[in-house]
Amino acid sequence: MTVVLSILVALGIFFVVGLASRAGLRSLAPAHHKPTYRDMPLTASFGLAVIVFYIAVAILAPVVAPYGEGEVTGAQFLPWGAPNYLGTDKLGRDMLTRLIYGARNTVGIAFVTTALAFMVGSFLGIWAALVGGWLDQWLSRFVDALMAIPALIFSLLLLTIFGTSVLTLVLVIAAVDSTRVYRLARSVAQGIVMMDYIEAARLRGEGAWRLIRREILPNAMAPLVAEFGLRFCFVFLAISALSFLGLGIKPPTADWGSMVRENATLITFGDVTPLLPAGAIALLTVAVNFVVDWQLHRASGLKE
């Protein structure tokens, strides 16, 4: 019964938020963009609304959070209710506050990391496919080698050399992720560089950079955007995995991945506490990918 009820409530929220955000976008968008939002599916407008909400929360964290980030407000594991609306965690810190600050730290880091991984990975991948020959061979074998170094050793090593700061964390995860992006970008671009229009552009004497930017990238966008939506989510998990090794974000900074880990054992007794941070990650992942799907559909040129 409760399951059915909560599904109904969730669907209700989904429609209300989706419709409201679509209406809002339509009225706010400049005139020449209005058609873009007219046919926007509800999922995409819902996704956009969620993303905007997360960003707002992240930016306004100190204003909206009821307590300080590491502030111990009372006993541990208090039930839901004022003034701790989502209860407290193991140390008696306000759960809602931790979630809000978690948005700031986790989303920010995830975005920067993924963007970095994509810039490096897709540029090199497309370049390798375009130029081919020995450059492709060397880059690809180098990436093979990088991928093949077990992530555990790789992370430990980099973190030992560079220390455990947020910057290192971003660089390490971006480095690991960019190898995967490289493989994908290269394979997609390989299909494209064989096309006649690339040949034509080459004969026109266009340089590599221009070819990549103007001819290849737009046509390789779809799989890359799809990959971006997922890689973004994998960063949360990578942070959580690193915190398992004791390498994650420095306490008492809140991040969702570690929050899931700290509370995870409760789930086997049916306690929903760990579902809060996990749900926060899941909601963002779904939202981002709904928007990605919409963009994908637009980019594909399908009219239906």
Next chain:
Amino acid sequence: MTNHLIGQGGMTRRGILKSGAAFTAAGLILPAGMAMAQAEPVRGGTLRIGFNSGSTVDNYDPGVWDTNFVQVFAQARHNYLTEIAADGSLVGEVAESWEASPDATTWTLTIRQGITFHSGGTVTADDVIASINYHRGPDSTSAAKPIVDPIVEITSDGPNTVIVTLNGGNADFPFLMSDYHLPIMPAREGTIDPTSSDGCGPYQVDDFEPGISATLSRHSGYWKTDRAHFDGLLLLAIPDPVARQNALLTGEVDVINQLDLTTVSLMDRNPSIRVISVTGNQHFCFPMDTRAGPFNDNNVRLALKHALDRQEMVDKILDGYGTVGNDNPIGPTQKYYADDLPVNSYDPDKAKFYLNEAGLTSLDVSLWVAEAGFTGATDSGSLYAERAAAADINITVERAPNDGYWSNVWMAKPWAASYWGGRATCDWMFSTAYASGAPWNESYWENERFNTLLLQGRSELDEAIRGEVYHEMQTIVSKEGGTVIPMFASFVMGVSNAVATPDVVGANWDLDGFRCVERWWFA
């Protein structure tokens, strides 16, 4: 169903020095007046234990054992010269009795007759000497080397007498011989084989897959008739806390150790299991490097000792499964425990006062933590920082990787998390981690009076004088020591109701002093 068993600390260690024989009549001396409500133990069944540890490097070499999987595995295979009984007293095992010279430098041990190894053959003085000598000498890599280093000479006088000469008096020598690194193994050409599972303990090994499992069956010739009630043992390494709890709840194992404290109360509601919690000597601590500033000033140390809420830590980090520590490594269950020391309570004003005494108005320090230091170290650091802020002490919690923690951080950074499983006697604990020049003196603490008292207490045979000496030492360490000890953590185990446990469960180590395999039975 929780049994909060506090080890029987008030118990006297009656006359162990003069006549060990009085202790050996029964395997376990029960405290006077203790109800004997339990049914008589019955023989049978295979006990399955799920451990939080277990690694592919686990092996039979007694010099390197350091996780509770191998420790219990060792106690299942081996006997030791002496055993610390559940009540904290010392009883003889391979050594039937012992006698000290008046200055406690020479010890004469009588070896029990009729103990057999799994491979056949009886235990003699030669086996004992080889087993001890394995840990001695310049080539020894054993973790027990510091324990046996004071032995100048070890000789036999007939097959059943071993004479040990120490480089200085040590009234606790028989206690030291109960250390889990010192099993009695068969001598071959004067030495023991560290790759052999052979021993004279209650069970012999059928199969051992390091990091996965061990299966054992009862040693038919075992000398104790009132112990080792199981037909067989299955020891399983289940490092994940949820997997371990689940294994107990679904009946795949009978006993697990190190319950996840977050969920103990939820777990305890299950009617088919019970939670056993014993508070012993295991404590969590934050040693400071007292050789350099700011920690070389005792006022700074005192300020930090008053800047944490110990009770809150016990409540939140240990979920109540433990007791407050008073910067004194001697546990409340020990014989010479000083229970009247003034408490270093949480008091930001006092902390500020001591800061002023040190000529400071505020203090910025870093505290290095990792879960390798102790479970909950990171959270403890966060709590500490949160509370210390009220005293203008800014603690930056630096999280270090678990990997390599004991090499890179512990005793390398000025202030870091650490833990001690505890030692059975004051002298053992103090000389391991607080004596001047001791290799594990983790706070590099030097206190002249303390060091003098340590030597005096060690060779003192008069218990009243020893009591005074240890009382003064505990006062010094609590007020001047370089280690913040916020809490003593209980050993918390989950046990199926099919398993019967004695009224008193040993508090010196996890799982009934590692001896659950020999002391427990199926009801």
Next chain:
Amino acid sequence: MTEIWRMISQRLLLGVLTLFIISVVIFGATELLPGDLARELLGQSATPETLAALREQLGLNESAPVRYWNWLTGVMQGDFGMSMATKMPISELVGTRLGNTLFLAFYAAALAVPFSLLLGVLAALWRNSIFDRASNALALTAISFPEFFVAYILILWLSQSGLFPSMVRITDTTSMGERLYMAFLPALTLTLVVTAHMMRMTRAAIINLLASPYIEMARLKGMSPMRVVLRHAVPNALSPIINVVALNLAYLITGVVVVEVVFVYPGLGQLMIDAVSNRDIAVVQAIALIFAAAYVLLNLLADVLSTITNPRLMHRK
């Protein structure tokens, strides 16, 4: 086809070179990591004296290049050496665990690959329908949860009710049926973890092609949507799909340590963690080479399949 064979042989040769480079990198990395075997074996109870003695016994006082050379010459002769921490031959130590790891990887792949490709094709076919949205949302939710958390939820639902065991105890006498039954929860966890990635990439790659003129043409000819997707879209979308599948297969072999820990599954991942934390270099090397070989071979396989499915790549100028 000779093109392909040339590519394969060239890549295999380069693969060996890659493995060699990786072995150097891994050796260097473990050297750089603070602490050594002696330190880690003795742990908290180490003293300078016992450390020095153990280093001497283990031969750690030799210089790093000498130790690497000894290891390399051993491997050349097919001898991976002894694990210094466990004093067991590496082939023995790694052998059974490799079997277990491959078993779980194949098991999970057999569930996940067909399932996610099917979901992906259907989602592309019925794009923007409720089916598409719901399956996407569910798959995405599943991968938003860390692996161990997915495992815990499965334990809560499927193990505490007694349906499946939460611990995998494999012995020599375990039959195939029992193995499949016991390893079901870990395999299911891994399936949930990798499905979303493959499914979404399949969907994206197909949708990317659906507006192409040749698809339009096929549609105008009156072909059924299913036939259009299967006959015309899928073959041209294979390259990115194959790459993502290969990535996930590699992950199933090399990245499952968390799942191994939760389900007490004796695979290579846990051995690797133990070996790294003990700085047992020979074991780390052996496992790293296995993992590297998996990557090299799977990436090669992906490239070969991509090339075969795209004739233009076969005839590069």
